[in-house]
Amino acid sequence: MSNRHERVAEEVKKVVSETIRTKVSNPNIGMVTITDVELTKEMETATVYYTSLNENKEEVSEGLEKSKGLIRSEVAKEIRIRKAPELAFKYDNSIEYGNKIESLIKEIKDQ
Numbered sequence: 001m002s003n004r005h006e007r008v009a010e011e012v013k014k015v016v017s018e019t020i021r022t023k024v025s026n027p028n029i030g031m032v033t034i035t036d037v038e039l040t041k042e043m044e045t046a047t048v049y050y051t052s053l054n055e056n057k058e059e060v061s062e063g064l065e066k067s068k069g070l071i072r073s074e075v076a077k078e079i080r081i082r083k084a085p086e087l088a089f090k091y092d093n094s095i096e097y098g099n100k101i102e103s104l105i106k107e108i109k110d111q
Contacts, residue, residue: 005039011079012046013037016087019074020067028063030054035092039085046075046085049092057091064089 017034029052036049052060064071068087076084 005041005043008043008079008081009037009039009046012039012048012075012085015075015078016048016071019071020064023074024063024067024070026063026067028054028056028059029067030060032060032064035094043081043085044083045088047088047090049090051092051095061089061091
């Protein structure tokens, strides 16, 4: 990925995170952390990876989908690129996976 792609992805991550924290009022979303953003080569689509403390992941996903228009408009306002990318939200389960691996290693050590 080029430097420009990395910079734009990092800016999208900041704007999405700040917008969710300050402007999105959907109670289903709750505490969401944006972990990563991946842009397509043409910067037409941004895949936004997130984690949540909310147990009901389906509610969080639906809340983000409903707020997608507001979030994209904030990205368009804050970042100077020709066209704001379409947003696709995906749950990032790498933290849960890491915790599972860690507990398995601990269990093996204890035996």
